[in-house]
Amino acid sequence: MKDKLMDFDRALELFEPVLGFEVHVELGTRTKMFSAAPNPAHPDFHDVEPNTLVDPLSLGLPGSLPVVNALAVRHSIALGLALGCEIAESSRFARKNYFYPDVPKNYQISQYDEPIAFEGQVEIELADGRQVTIPIERAHMEEDAGKLTHVGGSTGRIQGAEYSLVDYNRAGVPLVEIVTKPIFGAEHDAPELAKAYVAAIRDIVLSLGISEARMERGNLRCDANVSLRPRGQERLGTRTETKNVNSMRSVERAVRYEIQRQAAILADGGTITQETRHWHEDTGTTSAGRVKSDADDYRYFPEPDLLPVQPSRELVEELRALLPEQPVARRRRLKGDWGFSDLEFQDVVNGDMLHVVEATVAAGAAPQAARKWWTGELARVANERGVDASTLVEPAHVAELQRLIDEGTLTDRLARQALEGVIAGEGSPSEVAAARGLQVVTDESALVAAVDEALAAQPDVLQKIRDGKVQAAGAVIGAVMKAMRGQADAARVREIVLERASS
Amino acid sequence: MSEITREEVQHLAGLARIALTDDEVTSLTSELSKIVDAIAEVREVAGPDVPATSHPVPMANVMRDDEVGETLTREQVFAGAPSHDGERFRVSAILGEEQ
Numbered sequence: 103m104k105d106k107l108m109d110f111d112r113a114l115e116l117f118e119p120v121l122g123f124e125v126h127v128e129l130g131t132r133t134k135m136f137s138a139a140p141n142p143a144h145p146d147f148h149d150v151e152p153n154t155l156v157d158p159l160s161l162g163l164p165g166s167l168p169v170v171n172a173l174a175v176r177h178s179i180a181l182g183l184a185l186g187c188e189i190a191e192s193s194r195f196a197r198k199n200y201f202y203p204d205v206p207k208n209y210q211i212s213q214y215d216e217p218i219a220f221e222g223q224v225e226i227e228l229a230d231g232r233q234v235t236i237p238i239e240r241a242h243m244e245e246d247a248g249k250l251t252h253v254g255g256s257t258g259r260i261q262g263a264e265y266s267l268v269d270y271n272r273a274g275v276p277l278v279e280i281v282t283k284p285i286f287g288a289e290h291d292a293p294e295l296a297k298a299y300v301a302a303i304r305d306i307v308l309s310l311g312i313s314e315a316r317m318e319r320g321n322l323r324c325d326a327n328v329s330l331r332p333r334g335q336e337r338l339g340t341r342t343e344t345k346n347v348n349s350m351r352s353v354e355r356a357v358r359y360e361i362q363r364q365a366a367i368l369a370d371g372g373t374i375t376q377e378t379r380h381w382h383e384d385t386g387t388t389s390a391g392r393v394k395s396d397a398d399d400y401r402y403f404p405e406p407d408l409l410p411v412q413p414s415r416e417l418v419e420e421l422r423a424l425l426p427e428q429p430v431a432r433r434r435r436l437k438g439d440w441g442f443s444d445l446e447f448q449d450v451v452n453g454d455m456l457h458v459v460e461a462t463v464a465a466g467a468a469p470q471a472a473r474k475w476w477t478g479e480l481a482r483v484a485n486e487r488g489v490d491a492s493t494l495v496e497p498a499h500v501a502e503l504q505r506l507i508d509e510g511t512l513t514d515r516l517a518r519q520a521l522e523g524v525i526a527g528e529g530s531p532s533e534v535a536a537a538r539g540l541q542v543v544t545d546e547s548a549l550v551a552a553v554d555e556a557l558a559a560q561p562d563v564l565q566k567i568r569d570g571k572v573q574a575a576g577a578v579i580g581a582v583m584k585a586m587r588g589q590a591d592a593a594r595v596r597e598i599v600l601e602r603a604s605s
Numbered sequence: 606m607s608e609i610t611r612e613e614v615q616h617l618a619g620l621a622r623i624a625l626t627d628d629e630v631t632s633l634t635s636e637l638s639k640i641v642d643a644i645a646e647v648r649e650v651a652g653p654d655v656p657a658t659s660h661p662v663p664m665a666n667v668m669r670d671d672e673v674g675e676t677l678t679r680e681q682v683f684a685g686a687p688s689h690d691g692e693r694f695r696v697s698a699i700l701g702e703e704q
Contacts, residue, residue: 138674173671404659
């Protein structure tokens, strides 16, 4: 069913949007939260076969007992501190009870009344440089659930499915869930703010080095809560929670969509149902999911199999001293280091490419070259395909591509062809260049022969050059480049043309 | 006296996926009320000077290092599975969404 949507500006005239976010971060430790099974969120264990990273605890087998991963706790505290939170003197785990095949124990171990971190705030920056403070309610530790694939019915969705297949590799992956307080006053910036907030969390997590934070892999997942209240009304409106938002641009689009959808319902005198909504990347819409149950229905109670976590103040201070700079400060620094103009830098920020440009520079590329690749060719391809540019290639490959240009192995044009191959998964730039036979022709005699041939074919041009009309050389250079299938250095060809013409 | 109602018992039974007969609901309603009353008595004895406790032993920070241990083989994983396809467990399609 197609939702009725209200024009965004009109919706903002009538209603004030109130936002809230729950961001789940998978920690990249080697092992799971409560057992020594390998963690698929660690680079060493990516892309393995289903149900091969499981031990008795991952399957909830009788008699298995959880033991807390000390490194996951350190990472959680570090993240809490980076979010400006207080770190609890005593924190404990709780069972969240529900029946669904993704949790074989019939409960998820989470935290309820005593989270590891609480009461923080994160400064984020919008594209135009305005800063916004996002209030953080809590960050708590928990375990991820298994992954279900619905078979039968249409397009793998649950409606009409005949049965489901379950992979428990992900069951038990360490998670930190970051919950904001209600965010007021975002107004027209609500969609952009949503994206900027998730990007800020991603940047914090990356700079702490505690997760790969790749949304497309599910390392970072955002549930966006949106509610509207009529202008002048004190009481908050009913909120929906949109799930399955797995890219930065989707976060932005999903918030905009919910504002427009809810406004249309409210303006028609309808009411909003408190429910989860599922984001559909393909159609850019949300659809109704489960009606949200009260927190009581999970029957939380303290996890009897685990003892409290009581981080010493020494540990907290040790971790505080190791904190990387805040995202806003980092931006200021990078802009200065890279020497970008305001416009250039804004381009990078708008495209959410700060971290990939930074990684590309770290891999050896000059800042301007890194910027051009990401905001140029890669942004174009990403836009065509409706994905985030960072999912297309590794920053190290972009740096390598630029190095091949700088060394004179590839021309700009050949480099773009090589990039195409890298995006298609054919390997690194050097591998693609070798496999596709992309290489600048450096054989001088071949170039000279091609130039002579082109000059002979265009005697009028040759005469013009001899008469001092050097710009006429363009036609000959073009012919030579064509003969060389673009695999020659145009500047060198030009030199040869001028040499041969005057000899 | 606490006020556990039949509806609350039925709701809880539903959440716990336990089928109850009417007679069972009646007896559980009265039993649960007694349990809640008993807990209320404990609460009266424990003043504000007695901290709430979830564990009888005053220990904390029992943790392990982040070192990979043993995993199960596929054969072991599916040994007790009512249904599987050799790679994944097979479960009946369940209406409702992931939590």
